[in-house]
Amino acid sequence: MAPFDSGKSTWKNAALLDATCAECDVRNTAFCDGVPERELARLETLATFLEIRSGETIINEADPSEFIFNVTVGAVKLYKLMADGRRQITGFLFPGSFLGVSDHSEYAYTAEALTPTSLCRFPRKKFEGLLAEFPTIGQRMVSILMDDLAGAQSQMLLLGRKTARERVASFLVLLSTRTGDKDQEQERDVLPIPMNRVDIADFLGLTIETVSRTLTSLKKDNVIAIPDGGHIEILDRDELAAISEHI
Amino acid sequence: MAPFDSGKSTWKNAALLDATCAECDVRNTAFCDGVPERELARLETLATFLEIRSGETIINEADPSEFIFNVTVGAVKLYKLMADGRRQITGFLFPGSFLGVSDHSEYAYTAEALTPTSLCRFPRKKFEGLLAEFPTIGQRMVSILMDDLAGAQSQMLLLGRKTARERVASFLVLLSTRTGDKDQEQERDVLPIPMNRVDIADFLGLTIETVSRTLTSLKKDNVIAIPDGGHIEILDRDELAAISEHI
DNA sequence: CGGTTCATTGATTCGCGTCAATGCAGGTGG
DNA sequence: CCACCTGCATTGACGCGAATCAATGAACCG
Numbered sequence: 321m322a323p324f325d326s327g328k329s330t331w332k333n334a335a336l337l338d339a340t341c342a343e344c345d346v347r348n349t350a351f352c353d354g355v356p357e358r359e360l361a362r363l364e365t366l367a368t369f370l371e372i373r374s375g376e377t378i379i380n381e382a383d384p385s386e387f388i389f390n391v392t393v394g395a396v397k398l399y400k401l402m403a404d405g406r407r408q409i410t411g412f413l414f415p416g417s418f419l420g421v422s423d424h425s426e427y428a429y430t431a432e433a434l435t436p437t438s439l440c441r442f443p444r445k446k447f448e449g450l451l452a453e454f455p456t457i458g459q460r461m462v463s464i465l466m467d468d469l470a471g472a473q474s475q476m477l478l479l480g481r482k483t484a485r486e487r488v489a490s491f492l493v494l495l496s497t498r499t500g501d502k503d504q505e506q507e508r509d510v511l512p513i514p515m516n517r518v519d520i521a522d523f524l525g526l527t528i529e530t531v532s533r534t535l536t537s538l539k540k541d542n543v544i545a546i547p548d549g550g551h552i553e554i555l556d557r558d559e560l561a562a563i564s565e566h567i
Numbered sequence: 568m569a570p571f572d573s574g575k576s577t578w579k580n581a582a583l584l585d586a587t588c589a590e591c592d593v594r595n596t597a598f599c600d601g602v603p604e605r606e607l608a609r610l611e612t613l614a615t616f617l618e619i620r621s622g623e624t625i626i627n628e629a630d631p632s633e634f635i636f637n638v639t640v641g642a643v644k645l646y647k648l649m650a651d652g653r654r655q656i657t658g659f660l661f662p663g664s665f666l667g668v669s670d671h672s673e674y675a676y677t678a679e680a681l682t683p684t685s686l687c688r689f690p691r692k693k694f695e696g697l698l699a700e701f702p703t704i705g706q707r708m709v710s711i712l713m714d715d716l717a718g719a720q721s722q723m724l725l726l727g728r729k730t731a732r733e734r735v736a737s738f739l740v741l742l743s744t745r746t747g748d749k750d751q752e753q754e755r756d757v758l759p760i761p762m763n764r765v766d767i768a769d770f771l772g773l774t775i776e777t778v779s780r781t782l783t784s785l786k787k788d789n790v791i792a793i794p795d796g797g798h799i800e801i802l803d804r805d806e807l808a809a810i811s812e813h814i
Numbered sequence: 815c816g817g818t819t820c821a822t823t824g825a826t827t828c829g830c831g832t833c834a835a836t837g838c839a840g841g842t843g844g
Numbered sequence: 845c846c847a848c849c850t851g852c853a854t855t856g857a858c859g860c861g862a863a864t865c866a867a868t869g870a871a872c873c874g
Contacts, residue, residue, distance in 0.1 A: 458705020525727030
C-alpha cells in the first residue's frame with residue numbers, strides 16, 4: 321500500500337456505488353429485513369452505498385454519530401484507543417453486521433476496513449424516522465443489538481478470565497462461525513484470516529508474540545495447521561472447542 | 568444470611584407487588600418512556616411487579632428467555648460462568664436498567680440481586696407486540712441497548728488492556744456516575760459499595776487480593792478513603808480519573 | 815466467647831509481557 | 845538475476861505484574 325493511502329482517508333473519500341436494496345446480499349440479515357418488499361424503494365431513497373479500500377477508516381471514536389451503516393461486503397475491525405496508544409479491538413464485522421453504535425451522540429469506537437469493503441449508510445435522523453415508520457425495523461434492531469451485546473459479554477469473559485491458549489482457541493472457533501458460509505472448502509475447515517497478528521493480539525488482549533507462540537503450540541498438538549499467513553486450517557474442531565472452554 | 572436462602576431461589580419465589588407504571592421511579596429512564604402517558608394502563612396490564620431478596624437469582628444463563636425486566640429499585644449483578652467455576656461479572660445494574668439480554672432465545676447471562684431489588688417483568692412475546700404497537704419503544708430500546716453496548720466496549724478495553732490500578736480507578740469512576748444521584752452527601756463523594764470484594768474482582772478480571780492491595784495503595788496516595796467496608800470516599804476525583812486513563 | 819465470613823497483608827510462583835534476534839516473503843532498483 | 849530493503853511472523857532469553865498460597869485481622873452473631 322502506498323504511504324499516503326494508509327489510515328488517513330475516511331468514508332469521505334469513498335467511492336459511491338449505484339446499488340439497490342432489492343439485490344442486496346444482506347437484505348435478509350441486516351435490519352432492512354424489517355422493511356416489507358414493496359417499501360424497499362422508500363428505504364433506498366435514504367441509503368447511500370459506499371465502497372471503502374482496505375485500511376481506510378469508516379468512523380472515528382468520539383466523532384458525532386451522524387450515520388449508521390450496514391456492512392454488505394468485506395470485513396471491518398472496531399477498536400478503542402488509550403492516550404498512550406494501547407488498543408483494544410472490540411469486534412470484527414462481516415457482511416450483514418450493523419455498524420455505528422453510539423454512546424449518546426458520539427461513536428463508541430473507531431471502525432476500519434480490513435479488506436475492500438462495501439457499506440450502506442443512513443443518516444441517523446432519517447433512521448429514527450424509519451423506526452417510527454416501520455416498527456418491524458425496531459424489532460430487528462433490538463434483536464441485532466441484543467445479539468451484539470451477548471457477543472460482547474462472551475468477549476468480556478474471554479478477556480477477564482481465560483488463559484492465552486483458551487483465548488486463541490475461542491477466537492478460532494468464533495471466526496469459523498462468522499466467515500466462510502458459502503466457500504467450497506467447508507469440510508476442510510480452512511479459515512481465511514483477514515486480520516494480521518497485531519489485530520488478533522489486540523482483540524484477545526495479548527501480545528503478538530503470545531499469539532504466535534500459542535498458534536505454534538496448537539499446531540504442534542495437531543489441533544490446527546497453518547498453510548500460510550492468511551489461512552488457518554482446523555484439524556480437530558472438537559478439541560479446539562474443548563480448549564476454548566477448558567473442558 | 569441463612570443457608571437455605573443463598574443463590575438457590577429465583578424470581579419464582581419472589582413477592583408480587585401491587586405497583587403502577589404511572590408512579591414508577593424509572594418511568595422516564597426505562598423503555599416505558601416510549602409509551603405515552605394515556606397508554607400506561609395498557610402497559611400495566613402486561614407488567615408484573617416483583618420484589619427480590621438480596622442474593623436471589625433473577626434469571627439464569629442459557630435458560631429460555633421468556634421475560635424481560637426493568638430494575639426499579641436496588642442493584643443487580645450480571646455474570647457468566649465457566650465450567651471450572653471461573654466467573655466474569657459483565658455488569659452491575661441500577662434503577663432504570665434493562666435486564667434480559669438474550670442470544671437468540673436464551674439468556675446471555677445470570678442475574679442476581681445484590682440488594683433487595685424491585686423489578687417489573689414483561690413476557691417477551693407480549694413485549695414484541697408492544698414494539699409493534701408503540702414504535703417509540705423501539706427507539707428507546709435501540710438507544711438503551713446502544714448505551715449498554717458502548718459500556719460493554721469500554722469494559723473490554725479495561726479487561727484487555729488496563730493495569731490493575733487503572734481498572735480499580737475506572738471502576739470507582741464508573742460507580743460514582745451510576746449511583747448516588749439523589750443522596751445528600753454528593754459533594755463529599757462517598758460512594759456506597761453494594762458489592763463485596765469478590766464481585767469487584769470478578770468484574771475487573773482480578774483477584775480479591777489484588778483489588779484489596781490496590782485500594783490500600785490508592786488510600787495511601789490520598790486518592791480515596793475507606794470509612795468502612797460498604798463505602799469508599801473519593802478524595803481526589805481528578806487524580807482518580809487520570810489514573811483510570813493513565814494520563 | 816468460639817465460629818463464621820470477609821478483608822487485608824506478606825511470601826512466593828508463574829504466565830505472559832518485554833526485549834532482542836532471526837526468518838521469510840514481496841518489492842525495488844542496479 | 846540478485847543484492848538489499850521493508851514489513852510481518854516466529855523464536856528465544858529474561859523480567860515483572862498479578863495470581864497463588866498462607867497467615868492474620870476485623871466484624872458480626874448465635
